[in-house]
Amino acid sequence: MPQYSPPLRDMQFVMHEVLKVTDELKPIAKYADADAETMNAILEEGGKFASEVVLPLNISGDEEGCTLDPVTHAVTTPKGFKEAYKKYVEGGWPALSGDTDFGGQGLPLVVNQCFYEMLNSANQAWTMYPGLTHGAHAALHAHGTDEQKKTYLQKMTTGEWTGTMCLTEPHCGTDLGLMRTKAEPQPDGTYKITGNKIFISAGEHDMADNIIHLVLARITDAPPGIKGVSLFIVPKFMVKPDGTPGERNGIYCGGLEHKMGIHGNATAQIVIDGAIGTLVGQPNKGMQGMFVMMNAARLGVGNQSLGLTEVAYQNALAYAKDRIQMRSLSGVKAKDKPADPIIVHPDVRKMLLTAKAYAEGGRALAIYCAVLLDKEHYHPDEKVRKDSGEVLSLLTPIVKAFLTDNGHIATNACMQVFGGHGFIKEWGMEQFVRDNRINMIYEGTNTIQSLDLLGRKVLGNNGATLKKFGKIIGALIAEEGVNEKMAEFINPLAVLAEQMTKFTTELGFKGFQNPDEVGAAAVDYLRVAGHLVFGYFWARMAQVALREIAAGNADPFYLAKLQTARFYFAKLFPETATLMRTARSGSKVLMDTDAALA
Numbered sequence: 001m002p003q004y005s006p007p008l009r010d011m012q013f014v015m016h017e018v019l020k021v022t023d024e025l026k027p028i029a030k031y032a033d034a035d036a037e038t039m040n041a042i043l044e045e046g047g048k049f050a051s052e053v054v055l056p057l058n059i060s061g062d063e064e065g066c067t068l069d070p071v072t073h074a075v076t077t078p079k080g081f082k083e084a085y086k087k088y089v090e091g092g093w094p095a096l097s098g099d100t101d102f103g104g105q106g107l108p109l110v111v112n113q114c115f116y117e118m119l120n121s122a123n124q125a126w127t128m129y130p131g132l133t134h135g136a137h138a139a140l141h142a143h144g145t146d147e148q149k150k151t152y153l154q155k156m157t158t159g160e161w162t163g164t165m166c167l168t169e170p171h172c173g174t175d176l177g178l179m180r181t182k183a184e185p186q187p188d189g190t191y192k193i194t195g196n197k198i199f200i201s202a203g204e205h206d207m208a209d210n211i212i213h214l215v216l217a218r219i220t221d222a223p224p225g226i227k228g229v230s231l232f233i234v235p236k237f238m239v240k241p242d243g244t245p246g247e248r249n250g251i252y253c254g255g256l257e258h259k260m261g262i263h264g265n266a267t268a269q270i271v272i273d274g275a276i277g278t279l280v281g282q283p284n285k286g287m288q289g290m291f292v293m294m295n296a297a298r299l300g301v302g303n304q305s306l307g308l309t310e311v312a313y314q315n316a317l318a319y320a321k322d323r324i325q326m327r328s329l330s331g332v333k334a335k336d337k338p339a340d341p342i343i344v345h346p347d348v349r350k351m352l353l354t355a356k357a358y359a360e361g362g363r364a365l366a367i368y369c370a371v372l373l374d375k376e377h378y379h380p381d382e383k384v385r386k387d388s389g390e391v392l393s394l395l396t397p398i399v400k401a402f403l404t405d406n407g408h409i410a411t412n413a414c415m416q417v418f419g420g421h422g423f424i425k426e427w428g429m430e431q432f433v434r435d436n437r438i439n440m441i442y443e444g445t446n447t448i449q450s451l452d453l454l455g456r457k458v459l460g461n462n463g464a465t466l467k468k469f470g471k472i473i474g475a476l477i478a479e480e481g482v483n484e485k486m487a488e489f490i491n492p493l494a495v496l497a498e499q500m501t502k503f504t505t506e507l508g509f510k511g512f513q514n515p516d517e518v519g520a521a522a523v524d525y526l527r528v529a530g531h532l533v534f535g536y537f538w539a540r541m542a543q544v545a546l547r548e549i550a551a552g553n554a555d556p557f558y559l560a561k562l563q564t565a566r567f568y569f570a571k572l573f574p575e576t577a578t579l580m581r582t583a584r585s586g587s588k589v590l591m592d593t594d595a596a597l598a
């Protein structure tokens, strides 16, 4: 079974030494007393929950999968999932960062972010059951009526009930404007909803007393396309006046998908057969509410890959120290052994460091985003709220796509470290690769994320938000530009920041003349932007490490950080040159290919 040791030291480094999250959050009244010790202590316990309760169910959940009773439509989750969920609820874990008005503990979101990274390392399939509830909760919190909040939020905060997002239909995934599910208004103000949804994660299960589906549907006579889509709450069980689950609603699981990974999570075909739903927000403005959930889910999906990258790295590192094969090119290293451990080989180190650099860079970015999310909602200064929201919206597609693509690279590299033993099931490495693969697809494919970034978030506002983040990078460059010791990090970052401005203007100009140019460049563009962001965080992490080392701190953690930063800038960051070149090669070589694709 794979091993997992919660990366608490690195989380603490990012939170308290690099980003100084308690200082950042201090102006927010409800976080004025949030202190590092409490956050660390909670995460220490959270790490135990992830590694002792959830991790042991990862391989068995993958092997067993979920089963559907075709008569009752009940779904049984793998052995142990339900009991682990009960412990999760009893331990108060769902409520960590929940609103105190609804029974939450009111801790900063960053605590939940780090806790969920650990859960994802331990078992992505299990974590998706409670994970989706947070996004559904956020959408209802932002757009629900008082009555809806009163009925659902308390139970969703405590985890007694879970949530889903029901968007996809057989003929529409990316293009939700094609949606057919219908909502007929009823005299009592509710809606009768009918349609078929597919691929609904955690769509049916035996872990909670009720499932609160957030369903997109089209009200009778709604305009065609995305402008006619509305959002509804459709509970599995109707809620009685006393707040307990009542009659069964007409929404059930018609089938379970057989799939490549996340076998322990029920990917349900959902039949909606005249179910009763209530409208969330305004008619035909369903995407506004759903976007709250989608944005939360996009950050959540990036976090899934971050978790998998970390756990894959830890196991590959341990294996590489233990497995002996061949001798080092530069002479025997383990004289007492018939061969050297494979960690002596440069390419094995490259694979390990790739995963480590992507995990630690991703962690810094994800924690930064969790702080932005809190600032966007609760900071007393309106300008800080606005700026935080804008930067977060720029970074969201990067978190979703860059972290999940990196997860793909990293879990594959870590599997490769095991040679043939990575490909067979015994070590659990191939499961990380399989489980990660969906992260690049759902919640808007990574191509769609790249179009969102380049088309909407960057060119859509003439690069204004990108410039805002550019200023943040510029401040670090100005601060460290004369520090020789930081030159190996600051110089490449400064070069890319400058190139990015020109690169963006160029793509904007070409895209204005021919929109296919944006589509042809977007995926490469997002990866360049991802490295710009990672470069910034790696430079900040190197800055702290250098200061500690200069001050005589002998903790090997700082040297390790510095070496990883050097590796990142030397071996991964330069990919940006190729990416800009391929992006600049334009759309013609793609679009003038009818003969090639005939």
Ligand SMILES: Cc1cc2nc3c(=O)[nH]c(=O)nc-3n(C[C@H](O)[C@H](O)[C@H](O)COP(=O)(O)OP(=O)(O)OC[C@H]3O[C@@H](n4cnc5c(N)ncnc54)[C@H](O)[C@@H]3O)c2cc1C
Pocket (backbone or CB within 6 Å): 165, 166, 167, 168, 171, 172, 173, 174, 175, 198, 199, 200, 201, 202, 259, 267, 438, 441, 442, 443, 444, 445, 446, 447, 448, 451, 519
């Ligand atoms: C295991 C699993 C769990 C899921 N969980 C959920 C869930 O909980 N709730 C839910 O609602 N959905 C869920 N989904 C659905 C998922 O979000 C969709 O599969 C995904 O958004 C892609 O939609 P699609 O499969 O219809 O592909 P399509 O939309 O048909 O896309 C096919 C390909 O075309 C590309 N493409 C499409 N349009 C464009 C464009 N304009 N420009 C460039 N490329 C384009 C896509 O990137 C993709 O590569 C899940 C799917 C799976 C497999």
